[in-house]
Amino acid sequence: MPQIITEANLRSLIDSLVKESKLVVGPKEAGSMVLYQPLSNGADLKLGALPRRSSKELFFPICEDILTFGKEDGVTKVKDVDRASFPDAVLIGALPCDAGSPSILDAVFSWDYNDDFYLERRKKSTIVGIACTSCDDACFCTAVGYAPDSPAGSDLFLTPLKDGSYACNAVTEKGEKLVSAHGSLFKEGAAADAAPLAAPDTAKLDLAKIKEWLNTHFEDPLWQSIADVCLGCGACAFICPACHCFDINDEGTPDHGTRRKHWDACGFGKFTNHASGHNPRDIQNKRYRNRIMHKFKYYDDKFGKTLCTGCGRCIRACPVGIDIGDILNKINVQAG
């Protein structure tokens, strides 16, 4: 028998978690859009719309301090950020295209260097994913191996039912713990029919073939044709659930300041600008190529995963209408 939670109890669950001093993050209305933001109570949760930015910022904030420095008696002293003080967190209501991203990013943040900031947050987080029931013509999760009902990456996965409640599937031990700790809010029982799932209008891509094509098309007119219109902004990368590049800046004065880690994007002209003045990706052609190569070849080469969950955010946000779904379709066709 599956566990069921009513919508009212889902909101009560948030209230309880907040009372337990947990950081509860979920989709919340923020002016003209919905964003994943800290929820102060259950009523804040706004389900049914894809938040404008992905949920990656719970683990990989837009900007975070990684140390502070200051001069004391002529000696520069460095103070680390106390990562132990990061709160236990629950991400609730993450759609499959967002819930799936941390499990992709774990690979790179625990590879040759352990990013303790990311990993500490990750360790302390439980992800409650939810099946997706609405989509638009930019969505292409099913094309890249995800699905509106994919529990990949979720610790606990909710499926909206026709009667307004949710069927709960504990995917991991973290998910089981969340349910058992709040057992009174869940009940065992026969589930009503599931609400109709989103159905992205997109053909499945052959990612292996696309990768093969990329292996042999480092030089191809395709890259220039995209670069012709690409502006070199970072909108696509910043709202992407899987893009994870960051820059580190010391800000303040030589006597007192903060070292900050913040999002960066390979579309920026200065992204690979060396201190020498040499820039290996000196033109947009090479930068956009890197975006596709990183997502569909390099990351796969290194970690066996594709760096895209098909959320479609980059397609919606691109100021010049660059459509990664369209580009992948074209490569798929060319790859035969």
Added chain:
Amino acid sequence: MNAKAQKAKGCGIEPAYYDAVTQAIRSEAVKVLKEGAVSAVIGYLPGRRKSAAVPAVVTTEEEAGRLIFSPACVNNLSLYLTKAKKGILPGGKIGIVAKGCDLRALAGLMGESQIKRDDLFIIGINCAGVQGAVAAGNGQLTEASIAKKCRECTAHTPEGVDFVAGTLPHLDGLTPLEAEELARIEAMPQAERWAYWKEQFSRCIRCMACRQVCPFCYCEQCLCDKNRPQAVESSPRPAGNTAWHIVRAMHLAGRCAGCAECERSCPMDIPLNLLNRRMAQELKELYDYEASMAPQEKGPLNQYKEDDDQSFIK
């Protein structure tokens, strides 16, 4: 739905209008490419999604035959003539599709000696309006989806162009939203206004789409990218975000053509065009200057006159 309701839903602009503009652009673009009058035409091609169009540099008659004009043709294509996009155009005269608001940018760029009129073949559009944010749907313009700038457009009819595409349909007057919003903010006490903008800038993620999409942000070295020494904090935090948006607005004062591309491109919906409009208001009051479709040799902030207002020097 009755005919009246349908008309209201579609802003009174029939799809046939866009089809006619599309046909006119296509035949003119094909003609000038065929004659060799231009080496390329910068226009719009249809996107995969119904509600999207993509800027394109077309060099063949075949491609020119696919150019479109639809409510999705939002981009100010003059950007593609600037230094920011150098190297993508073939040599020779270039054709460009321009709405009235885009023409003001072309004029501004001519005034700043970035482009020469003689190097261009301008296909101006009798423009009824385009959509605001790209939304899912059938792509038809509705009162809800029309861009805010189009609600207050004073540049429906192109001037000084080489070819005019389409005939302007009857346009129902739309109430201005942006002017009202500007007045509302203007009426706030200073502290409240400051709080308003702090809240807006707090959403900024520093993707720089507002800079990259702007035809007038063609500086090869942007002050905000400098890190030795750092002029503006590059981390997306309140201090740097606020500094960046103030620098942007000030550097565009007297130059901004009002295309509102910065605001349209902002993934965080920051109402950047309010800042541009506020600056434009200032320029109008102080120097009786406004962006127009006719190139002006020097903008008011690029010259000095003895009778310039100096009351701000204290």
